[in-house]
Amino acid sequence: MELEKWIPFLDREWVWSVQVFVVVLITVFANFFIKRFLARMLHKLTRTRTGWDDIVVKAISRPLGWIVWIVGLDFAANIIYVETGTPIFAVSNSIRDIGVLLCITWFILAFIRGAEQEITKSSDEIDLHTAEAISKLVRLAVIVTAALVILQTLGFSISGVLAMGGVGGIAVGFAAKDLLANFFGGLIIYLDRPFSIGDWVRSPDRAIEGTVEKIGWRVTVIRNFQSQPMYVPNSVFTNIVVENPSRMANRRIYETIGLRYNDIDSMDKIVSDVTSMLKAHEAIETGQTMIVNFNTFSDSSVDFFVYAFTKTTKWVEFHSIKQEIMLKIAEIVESHQAEIAFPTSTLHIADPIKLEST
Numbered sequence: 001m002e003l004e005k006w007i008p009f010l011d012r013e014w015v016w017s018v019q020v021f022v023v024v025l026i027t028v029f030a031n032f033f034i035k036r037f038l039a040r041m042l043h044k045l046t047r048t049r050t051g052w053d054d055i056v057v058k059a060i061s062r063p064l065g066w067i068v069w070i071v072g073l074d075f076a077a078n079i080i081y082v083e084t085g086t087p088i089f090a091v092s093n094s095i096r097d098i099g100v101l102l103c104i105t106w107f108i109l110a111f112i113r114g115a116e117q118e119i120t121k122s123s124d125e126i127d128l129h130t131a132e133a134i135s136k137l138v139r140l141a142v143i144v145t146a147a148l149v150i151l152q153t154l155g156f157s158i159s160g161v162l163a164m165g166g167v168g169g170i171a172v173g174f175a176a177k178d179l180l181a182n183f184f185g186g187l188i189i190y191l192d193r194p195f196s197i198g199d200w201v202r203s204p205d206r207a208i209e210g211t212v213e214k215i216g217w218r219v220t221v222i223r224n225f226q227s228q229p230m231y232v233p234n235s236v237f238t239n240i241v242v243e244n245p246s247r248m249a250n251r252r253i254y255e256t257i258g259l260r261y262n263d264i265d266s267m268d269k270i271v272s273d274v275t276s277m278l279k280a281h282e283a284i285e286t287g288q289t290m291i292v293n294f295n296t297f298s299d300s301s302v303d304f305f306v307y308a309f310t311k312t313t314k315w316v317e318f319h320s321i322k323q324e325i326m327l328k329i330a331e332i333v334e335s336h337q338a339e340i341a342f343p344t345s346t347l348h349i350a351d352p353i354k355l356e357s358t
């Protein structure tokens with residue numbers, strides 16, 4: 001070798017040992033300089049408006065360092081194998097290929113994770129749980145693809161693996177159909193977004209009502225108003241109607257008030273004053289339907305109803321507003337010398353009873 005001409009007192013064994021040392025040393029320096037270069041690049045890119053360049057640099061930093069080490073050590077292992085013929089170093093090329101594939105997979109997974117965070121941060125229109133679900137599916141596809149390529153690199157036939165996987169998939173599908181139904185039910189929840197964590201949901205078809213605490217791939221955890229957790233399989237949500245009161249725009253006041261039959265002459269004025277009061281109330285949404293009308297001749301009262309919507313959707317605040325409005329209606333009724341009716345009965349006697357004197 002050329003090294004033996006320059007250093008004649010070294011025998012052949014020491015020459016290849018020096019070569020291995022030089023290769024490892026170059027690998028160390030290459031890894032060091034690459035890390036410094038990527039660190040400086042990341043420092044400059046953080047000042048730019050877009051975050052995608054930061055994601056790429058962050059995702060590639062650690063995998064690229066490992067690739068440098070894998071390639072460098074493979075080169076050193078080849079030198080040792082050529083000089084010594086040790087069988088263990090014969091597999092260095094396969095280890096190098098698998099290592100590089102794992103590093104590429106690592107980079108892609110890190111990029112997907114960073115892209116998910118960037119998309120959900122930069123856009124309010126994209127739901128966090130939907131982005132998380134899509135990200136999980138893409139990462140799963142990348143991992144499966146990487147596993148198949150690694151098997152091909154190791155000498156296994158992918159077609160045979162896929163054929164065996166197809167037969168096994170049918171058997172697993174029959175054995176775990178409920179599990180798969182729950183998985184796809186969770187996927188539908190993530191994509192359709194009928195509810196999110198923190199929403200109050202209920203179903204008229206099932207005894208399900210409460211606040212959503214967790215949306216998993218198998219079950220959704222809902223805590224009811226008795227503070228008890230309910231574990232609902234996701235497949236249930238594909239077959240039932242789900243109401244989401246948390247997404248209502250307003251809350252409705254719908255009440256019927258009965259006056260005495262003696263106060264029917266005041267009905268028109270009372271209805272008019274109640275309507276004016278609702279229109280002037282700051283907590284009532286005047287852009288929504290508002291109705292105050294005489295409605296029914298009941299058994300012991302003449303009834304009018306109030307139909308309006310509040311601006312707030314908060315449960316506690318809504319009841320406070322409703323209480324205030326109902327008390328004001330009572331004041332309006334009283335101001336017209338009328339009374340709110342309650343169930344009464346009147347007995348009419350056709351002919352008075354005459355008592356004969358003795």
